[in-house]
Amino acid sequence: MRVSEKLQKNREANGTSKATFSFEFFVPKTSQGVQNLYDRMDRMYQTHPQFIDITWNAGGRLSQLSTELVSTSQSVLGLETCMHLTCTNMPRQLIDDALQKAYESGCQNILALRGDAPITSSEWKPCEGGFTYAKDLVRYIREKYGDHFDIGVAGYPEGHPEEEASPKLVQYLKEKVDAGADFIITQMFYDADNFIEWCRQVRAAGIEVPIIPGIMPITTYAAFLRRSSWCQINVPEAFMAKLDPVKDDDQAVREVGTELVAQMCQKLLDSGYVTHLHMYTMNLEKACIMVLDRLGLLSEDEDIFRDEVVPMPWRKSLHPQRRNESVRPIFWQKRPYSYVARTSQWTADEFPNGRFGDSSSPAFGDLDLLGSTSIRQSPQRALELWSTPTKFSDIAALVIDYLHGKLKCLPWCDVALNHEVDTTMPQLLDLNKHMILTLNSQPRVNGASSADKIVGWGPNNGYVYQKQYLEFLLPKSKLSQLRDFVNDMPSLTYFAVDSADELHSNHPDDTAANAVTWGIFPGREVLQPTIVEKVSFLAWKEEFFDILDEWKRIMGENNHSESVALLESVISDYLLVNIVDNDYVSDGDRIYDMLQRLY
Structure with a gap:
């Protein structure tokens, strides 16, 4: 489902405006890191995020890992997934390949970004055959895929490294929305008052799509300062006054940071501009969960989640060829990766009603999706x-x-x-x-x-x-x-x-x-x-x-x-x-x- 539709569904469900949330993950650099991230995403699934998003790494194996993470989170974990896509080092052919893989995996959400300058360059320049601005990428995706993808764009409440916060920057945002964007995810920030004022300016400019604030939990004092400096954002005096005295105690920093970030988030939710929080996880689990728990957003009792979270007694895939799967052998109840891998390439006639199917199929026993190792x-x-x-x-x-x-x-x-x-x-x-x-x-x-x-x-x-x-x-x-x-x-x-x-x-x-x-x-x-x-039991025996x-x-x-x-x-x-x-x-x-x- 498209992100904007999920947010609208939440607003309409039983007349409630209960806040929702999502998680952002980046692509690990090692194969074991990828495996461990799958396990972490699997656990964080239990908190009922509305979606997750996966950052983009252009070129070579990292680019392939980005699309693999999107496909696996969508098809195996059953998590609605948004894929980042940047213009940096991305000629049109690579963009076409990435979009096609996202489309085939069932992904319906793209966060279209211009991207930062490559490490080897002091300024941002488009690559040959690529796009200059995010609005160009948005327009291209819309022209090529129509309404299949929900397209998100970046918002900068405190300015961009190449442009201070100004009406001009809001106008650039409007151009991205006018090109076809459906929602906005902002950079991290800690100044709630400044963000709320920015939201007022955005709405005054005629931008009506959902605004999703990017929330960075505070894990350690050093990381807090480093990320704030790197993003060139304002840190309110109240944050420093409470964090500085405990800066040498990591546990205390996380406790105090959780309270500060939760208070900030509550203020955003109370403003009326925000109904959804996007958590920058940095591939960590505890800090995000602590903030959401402090906000009271981890309840499992809400009926608004039920149709999406427990449609079946096993993890349901969101891959387009598996959305209607209705039957699964019990032997793979606790090995969802293996089961989806084995059946990933089966055509409809080999995979009737989602059963394991005919052992004479040439696809029977295939494990290509996640490699051949059993453990x-x-x-x-x-x-x-x-x-x-x-x-x-x-x-x-x-x-x-x-x-x-x-x-x-x-x-x-x-x-x-x-x-x-x-x-x-x-x-x-x-x-x-x-x-x-x-x-x-x-x-x-x-x-x-x-x-x-x-x-x-x-x-x-x-x-x-x-x-x-x-x-x-x-x-x-x-x-x-x-x-x-x-x-x-x-x-x-x-x-x-x-x-x-x-x-x-x-x-x-x-x-x-x-x-x-x-x-x-x-x-x-x-x-x-x-x-x-019998047939599936013998396959499980193998x-x-x-x-x-x-x-x-x-x-x-x-x-x-x-x-x-x-x-x-x-x-x-x-x-x-x-x-x-x-x-x-x-x-x-x-x-x-x-x-x-x-x-």
Whole structure:
């Protein structure tokens, strides 16, 4: 959705003018930095930003990273994304390439900037075949793509390095808007009174598009002074009076800075000119969250967010070819990057209703989007997170730490645990303590409100249902007992497979999909967004054992031979099992009761 439409929707929702916010991220210089940024963006997604934007780096690999970040945040993370685009070092062909990639990724928002002079030059000059002013870039985008893109431009309440604040600068801004711009994002500032006066001048000049102030949180005293000096902005005396006495205490600087910036933001919101705050994150998390929390903008109770944030019980992609995706195998519930990567190149006939599809497809198993490694952490980070397990109980201890929230990810799980498992937490902990390693689960739900904060999803005024599901590792030696116990409980169906593809199942029709999550909503057909099926389970089996093999390789490269031997034994001696309890009505935990008998 276009940024201006999202802002308008917020203003109109239930007659409220509750403030909203967005985040800006820049492109890291290393591949691991990019990976860590994805993780940070994923966490910050939970605060419900209206959009994020990604800065632009012209030329070579950094330019490619800019477009990759836009595509991944849009398609994998499901974040409405705005891409910066500058005129600096950008001939028309490069601009065309960047716009086309943004268009193909589903991005509908561009921040069109002239850009700063290259480091090698003392003054700004257009490159050959490029544009001279931001208004020219705005006009070109509008002519080439019509109304597909919402186009933002920069505003300078305290002047530009090449032009002091003046009516002339406001006129330049009007020319950009007249060329087709839809919203304005301003440079950072700390002088609220000056900003409000500038807004008055902007409106007096006939500029009616949304004005979005750029907010720079205060993290350290040195960074505060450096950024203020670099942007040539005025720092009110009140800021210095409160920050200078604590300048040598970083924690105090952040606390005082948070209060100062939050007070400034509240003044902006009270002025009537502003309904949205754009946070310059500098790829950091804590300072922005502290400001938003101080302003009371982190509530999760607002219905205005629901249709965009929880349309499905899994992260919904905003890629144009995936917007209507309605079904996903439960095995990738906690590996959204892998799932989107595997299915990114599938055409509509190979990807019916969003299911994993036909294993005969030439695209089946493709992982080009995010590289071929199964573990999304660097080898060094993997060692820091998961150490060097030497016995199976060490791996079980990692899962227990994950369940307790001490770990945010595991080799086979990219996302942090949610509160859905709270009702089955004692059982999960007990299973792992008895060496039944749990990988994924969901509790039984029988007609919960779609507005429920933990299990709710989809439109308001509906009801959601879930069959209890558990995925785990089991020694091959216990397979015959498992099969006997499952036969005693007719409501349970299972798949069990080893690394050599020997499959066991009691499914009456193992070619059919078993819906494990569904919803009933007014005026709509039944939605069944999460399924278990044989083909996708076998595809997940391949990925899971690849993950263990990758983990083993990391251990071997770091000379941890006992860990290598352990993981080899897990790969050769254990089964990957999933069990569904198809009785979602009756009380009790039949899966746990059955597995207890295997102790």
